[in-house]
Amino acid sequence: MTMRLMDGSEAIVEAAIQAGLRFYAGYPMSPATELLEYMAEKLPHHEGVCINAATEIEGVNMALGAAAGGFRAASGSCGQGLALMQEAIAEAALNETPIVIFNMARNQQDYFQATRGGGWGDYRTITLAPKDLHEAVEHAQLAFHLADKYRVPVIFMGDNLLARTQMGTTLPQLDLEPLPPKDWQLDGTSGGTGKSRQIWTFGCGKTNDPGPGPSKHWERIAAKFDAIAEVEARHEQGFVDDAETLVIAFGSGGKFVEHVVREMRADGHKVGYFRPITLWPFPGDALEAASQDCKRVLVFELNAGQMIDDVKLNVRDRKLVKAIGGVSFDESGLNLGPLMDATVIRERIALAINGASQ
Amino acid sequence: MELDLFISGIGGQGIQLVGKSLALAAIRDGRHVMLAGEYGGHMRGGSSVGTVVIGATPLKALPILPHAGSAIAMSHLFWERVGSRLRPGSLVLAEETISADLPDMDKHRLVKLPATAIATEQGSRMAAGMVMLGAYAALTGAVKIDSAVAAMAEQIPSYRRQHIEANERAIRAGAAAVTPLAFAVDFDSAAKDVA
Structure with missing residues (x-):
């Protein structure tokens, strides 16, 4: 193509x-x-x-x-x-x-x-x-x-x-499993399957099909999200096996961190990268496994510390976790700032490693 | 291998047009391409930087390049944004009249070209960027000259189609004005190496 x-x-x-x-x-x-x-x-x-x-x-x-x-x-x-x-x-x-x-x-x-x-x-x-x-x-x-x-x-x-x-x-198309027809869809008629009437936040139905009611409905919704969390977490990682330092970032930041970690590996540093592809469900089990032998876990994100909470929940000791990102905008306030830069990220990783060894 | 390039100059010099033409030409040649602008403050008279990366295989390059191995300099103004990020030994293709004002050229391979004069000879002073495009393609083997011409014509807006002929002459004149570098890229054998 x-x-x-x-x-x-x-x-x-x-x-x-x-x-x-x-x-x-x-x-x-x-x-x-x-x-x-x-x-x-x-x-x-x-x-x-x-x-x-x-x-x-x-x-x-x-x-x-x-x-x-x-x-x-x-x-x-x-x-x-x-x-x-x-x-x-x-x-x-x-x-x-x-x-x-x-x-x-x-x-x-x-x-x-x-x-x-x-x-x-x-x-x-x-x-x-x-x-x-x-x-x-x-x-x-x-x-x-x-x-x-x-x-x-x-x-x-x-x-x-x-x-x-x-x-x-080439806009490649994913090969995804077929999904069942949407028997709940509103089709504009007064007939149909009747299941469309369940599309209501409170989970109440109608006289001849009352529905679960609010409490049961919300309980089932919560259980559904728990089930999604079990199976839909996705991540990418590299060089984690012998990494002393693991660097975590998402989105474009993840691409920059991967690039920097590859450079640092080529120079002999025991650094690895971990990128959550799904931010929710957060790939916590995978992070726990990837970070189990690390001396430090660095989080690069362009904010004052948000994903770092999920990271701390999923490593063996939250004291290993250190933020190396921060709030960073360009002068217009509409765009990523100077922190999204491979050279800067490398300096911050190096500082975290050297600072810790002193 | 990836060929990475900064194009630097002043808004209004056609910097982004050069980048887009080069990227589209590379697509025509079957390459993998990334084209990024450095955004914010793009206006006539302000800094304008384009970034192009070309490779035979899927690219690893970041959307903000920390370093590159070649540059086209249309102006000495704002050059520091690009000059500080060139790897030692980079090809710098510079407009001749400003080349003396580019610092640290002893570290790089400077090729001076009177692009504005050549473009004027070809009937359009505004086509200096197109001269540079042709020269860069011929120097490096980044794209075929015919692909560069077709890519330029492909994207030119309908109200500027009268410039296509002069642009084509400028691209070809730029290509003719330089001698290909001994280390010009060979994407096809690079692709075979990977395969």
Whole structure:
């Protein structure tokens, strides 16, 4: 298949449409604006609809509506917009409506609100954090698959580098297991299976099919997220077997850390890398295994310390864990700052190692 | 192997156009490509930096390159953003009239080219970047000259199609103005080595 040069935003949109996306509603916000623009350009050519909503709250609720009709639907924004969407994401989790939220973040300060379940109720959101365009093409497909498979909202975590860096891609398609038909979808008729009436946050049904009721419903939802956590954690790691120092990062940061660790390995340092691919479920068992013999665990993230909480929960001794990232924006406040740089990351890893040995 | 390049100059000199043309040409040649701009403050008169990485196999390069092995210098202004990140012995293809103002050129392989003068001779002073594109392709073997011409024409917006001919002349004149480097890249044998 021929290679095409495209930026990450366009590649994500192409892959999502290939995966069956037919409805997108969002409000422009840099660096998520290009995603909306490509959606507007491309979806109408695939019997799809793209709406420039008046707000992020409107956009995500439109997506919720389209998804209730059985369509693969998504919304998108960046961090502050994702904050506005939290109530709708919680509703989607509790009423079991599969939607995908593309969060093209300005930085990495979205970790908590993506992974903790930022609205009301006992739920989490599956969060996929690709390291580059090629993985983003995979995740754009996987996001819709997981959303439909579990009837849950899924967050796709991108950033400025992912949105705007251009790469050659053939847009390879993942071979994913077939999913059952959506017998719960609203089809606009008053007949049908009747299962669509269960699409309600409180889990109440109707007179001749009362449904589980709120308590049983929410208990079952919570159990579903526990079951997802058991099987859907994904990660990538390298050089962990004899690593004295393990460096953990996600998304673009994970790609930078992998690059730096490979360089340091070539220079003889006993360093390894670990990258959560799913931020939730966090690959805690894998991290525990990878870090079991390490002297120190370094966390590189462009925030004041968010993922580091999950890291501390999953290593043998939380005192081994040290932050080497920090808040870092460029002067516009819309983009990653000077910390996202291989030379700087290497200096910080070296400082953590040398500082510890003194 | 990966060929990595910074293109540095002033907004308005067509820096991003050179990068995009080179990247699209490499795609035409069947290569793996990454093209990144350094964002923020892209405007006429401000710093403009483009980054291109080309390889025969899937790329390992980061979207913000810590280092590169070649550069095109269209201006001495803002050069420090790029110059400090060149590996020793890098190819620096520089506009002749500003080349004396580039520091530390004793550490690199400097190729001076009167790109603006050549472009003017070819009928379009604005096509200096295209001269550089042709020269860089010929020097390094990064892309075929015909691919560079086709890539330039492919992306030019409809309201600027009158410039295609002059741009093509500029690319070919740039290619003719240089002698290919002895260590020009050979992606095909690099790909075979990997395979």
